[in-house]
Amino acid sequence: MIYLDNAATTLRKPPQVSQAVVQALRRCANPGRGGHAAAALAEETVYRTRKTAAAYFGLEPEQVCFTANATEGLNIALRSLVRPGSRVVLSGLEHNAVTRTLTGLGAELVPVSAHIFDGDRWLEAFSDALTPGTAACVCLQLSNVFGAVLPVDRIGALCAARRIPFVVDASQSAGLLPVRPAFWQAAFTAMPGHKGLMGPQGTGLLLCRAEPAPLRFGGTGSNSMEQTMPSELPDRLEAGTLNVPGIAGLGAALDWLTRQDPALLLRRERGLLDTAVRGLRALGVPVWAGADQLGVLSFRIPGLDNEEAAARYAKAGIALRAGLHCAPLAHRTGGTLPEGTIRLSLSVLSEPGEIRSFLSVTKGMMNH
Amino acid sequence: MNDLYLTLRSVTPGQKGRDALQKAGIRCSLLRAPREIAPGGCAYALALREQDRSRAQTVLDRSGVRWVGCYRRRADGSFVRTDP
Missing domain, CATH: 3.40.640.10 (Type I PLP-dependent aspartate aminotransferase-like (Major domain))
Structure with a gap:
C-alpha cells in the first residue's frame, strides 16, 4: 500500500x-x-x-x-x-x-x-x-x-x-x-x-x-x-x-x-509536496496550494465525488482521505464546504516513488 | 552510607533531582519514602550522604526541584526531621 x-x-x-x-x-x-x-x-x-x-x-x-x-x-x-x-x-x-x-x-x-x-x-x-x-x-x-x-x-x-x-x-x-x-x-x-x-x-x-x-x-x-x-x-x-x-x-x-537533520527532513517533505502539486496541476486537477504550505495537500477530481475518488485510489492501493477531515470550520474558510476535499498528506518517511505512483493513478482517473 | 533523606511529593521531581545530583557528582538514590517520613502517603525520597547536604541543596534549588522534608536516618532506622 x-x-x-x-x-x-x-x-x-x-x-x-x-x-x-x-x-x-x-x-x-x-x-x-x-x-x-x-x-x-x-x-x-x-x-x-x-x-x-x-x-x-x-x-x-x-x-x-x-x-x-x-x-x-x-x-x-x-x-x-x-x-x-x-x-x-x-x-x-x-x-x-x-x-x-x-x-x-x-x-x-x-x-x-x-x-x-x-x-x-x-x-x-x-x-x-x-x-x-x-x-x-x-x-x-x-x-x-x-x-x-x-x-x-x-x-x-x-x-x-x-x-x-x-x-x-x-x-x-x-x-x-x-x-x-x-x-x-x-x-x-x-x-x-x-x-x-x-x-x-x-x-x-x-x-x-x-x-x-x-x-x-x-x-x-x-x-x-x-x-x-x-x-x-x-x-x-x-x-x-x-x-x-x-x-x-x-x-x-x-x-x-x-538524530535526524530537521532541515533535511523539511526539504525532503517540501520537495515531495512540490512534486505532487506540479504533477496534479499538469493533469488539470484543482489543488489548494500556496507558498506557506507543508505536508498536506487538498485537491478534487473533477466530475467525481470525493469519497468515490478516494475509494478508487484505495482500490489502486493508495491510501488518502476524503471529506471534511473533522474540520468544517477550515472548509468554510477555504470555501470547500459542503463537499470537502480529497487530502494527500506526507510524512518524513514518504518516498518520491509513492508520489509518482499517486500521480500515475490520478492520470488514469482523469482520463476516464 | 546514604543517611539523609529529602522527601518529594512525586516521582518526577525525584527523577529530575537525582539526575541533577548525579550530574554534579553527588551520589544518591531515589526510593519510595518510608511511611514514617511520608505522612501524606505515597511519596519519594532522595537518599544521600549527610556530608553532601549543603551542596545537594544548592544543586536542587538551581534545578527547581522542591523537596517537602529533610530527615536524618538514625542508627536504629528511625528518622529525625532536620529541615534547614
Missing part, C-alpha cells in the same frame, strides 16, 4: 518504536505504584521519554504531560482557560478538537479568516480580533486540511503583548516544524504522539507553561491521603495508569527524530 494519509496518523514508523512498545509490554509494570523492579523500570521508561520530549521542545521535564492524543490536551488547555461566555479568538482553520470543545464550554467563538496561505494576512486578522476581554487565543501551526503554515511565533507575540493566553495546536507540525512554546510564549501546546512525532497511537503531549485544570481525577501514586488533585505537574494531569508501552514507543520515536 502507498500510504499518503499521514495527517490522520503515520503508519510507517522507525523500527525502534514497535520494539520499544513490545519491550515495555513485557517488562514494565505501573509507574509510581510500587518500589519493585518492574514498577521502577516503568518509572524510568516514562521519565526518559518525558526528558527527551522536554529537551526536544525546550522545556523542563515536569512541563511535559502525557495525554491520550492532541484532543485530550486541547480539552485540558481550553477547560483551564475558558468559562461559559468567554470570548475566544481562533483561526478559521481549527479542528473540531478545538471548536467542539469551545462549543461544549459555552464559549463565544470568534474565528478569524484570511487568505489560507498568506501568513501576513493571518497576523493582521488576529491583530484585529485580539481585543481586550479576550479569554484565550487558539491557533494551529499547520492546517490538517490545507497544509497552511500559520505564523504562530508572531501571533504568540501579539497575545503576549495583550496578555491573552495563547494555545497552540501543533498536531500536524510537531516532528516537522520547530515547536517552541517558550519562544511563542504559549500557555499550552498540544500535539499527538502518533503523527509527525512517529510514536504509537494513544499517545499525546500537552506542554504546559501555565497552570492547568485537571480533566481526570484519581490516583497519581503520590500524596495519596490528599483528596484533591496534586498541584504539581505532571501529576496534576496524569491520574490513572499511564500508557507505558505507548510512551516507551514515543520515547524511541523522539530519540530517532532527535
Whole structure:
C-alpha cells in the first residue's frame, strides 16, 4: 500500500518504536505504584521519554504531560482557560478538537479568516480580533486540511503583548516544524504522539507553561491521603495508569527524530509536496496550494465525488482521505464546504516513488 | 552510607533531582519514602550522604526541584526531621 494519509496518523514508523512498545509490554509494570523492579523500570521508561520530549521542545521535564492524543490536551488547555461566555479568538482553520470543545464550554467563538496561505494576512486578522476581554487565543501551526503554515511565533507575540493566553495546536507540525512554546510564549501546546512525532497511537503531549485544570481525577501514586488533585505537574494531569508501552514507543520515536537533520527532513517533505502539486496541476486537477504550505495537500477530481475518488485510489492501493477531515470550520474558510476535499498528506518517511505512483493513478482517473 | 533523606511529593521531581545530583557528582538514590517520613502517603525520597547536604541543596534549588522534608536516618532506622 502507498500510504499518503499521514495527517490522520503515520503508519510507517522507525523500527525502534514497535520494539520499544513490545519491550515495555513485557517488562514494565505501573509507574509510581510500587518500589519493585518492574514498577521502577516503568518509572524510568516514562521519565526518559518525558526528558527527551522536554529537551526536544525546550522545556523542563515536569512541563511535559502525557495525554491520550492532541484532543485530550486541547480539552485540558481550553477547560483551564475558558468559562461559559468567554470570548475566544481562533483561526478559521481549527479542528473540531478545538471548536467542539469551545462549543461544549459555552464559549463565544470568534474565528478569524484570511487568505489560507498568506501568513501576513493571518497576523493582521488576529491583530484585529485580539481585543481586550479576550479569554484565550487558539491557533494551529499547520492546517490538517490545507497544509497552511500559520505564523504562530508572531501571533504568540501579539497575545503576549495583550496578555491573552495563547494555545497552540501543533498536531500536524510537531516532528516537522520547530515547536517552541517558550519562544511563542504559549500557555499550552498540544500535539499527538502518533503523527509527525512517529510514536504509537494513544499517545499525546500537552506542554504546559501555565497552570492547568485537571480533566481526570484519581490516583497519581503520590500524596495519596490528599483528596484533591496534586498541584504539581505532571501529576496534576496524569491520574490513572499511564500508557507505558505507548510512551516507551514515543520515547524511541523522539530519540530517532532527535538524530535526524530537521532541515533535511523539511526539504525532503517540501520537495515531495512540490512534486505532487506540479504533477496534479499538469493533469488539470484543482489543488489548494500556496507558498506557506507543508505536508498536506487538498485537491478534487473533477466530475467525481470525493469519497468515490478516494475509494478508487484505495482500490489502486493508495491510501488518502476524503471529506471534511473533522474540520468544517477550515472548509468554510477555504470555501470547500459542503463537499470537502480529497487530502494527500506526507510524512518524513514518504518516498518520491509513492508520489509518482499517486500521480500515475490520478492520470488514469482523469482520463476516464 | 546514604543517611539523609529529602522527601518529594512525586516521582518526577525525584527523577529530575537525582539526575541533577548525579550530574554534579553527588551520589544518591531515589526510593519510595518510608511511611514514617511520608505522612501524606505515597511519596519519594532522595537518599544521600549527610556530608553532601549543603551542596545537594544548592544543586536542587538551581534545578527547581522542591523537596517537602529533610530527615536524618538514625542508627536504629528511625528518622529525625532536620529541615534547614
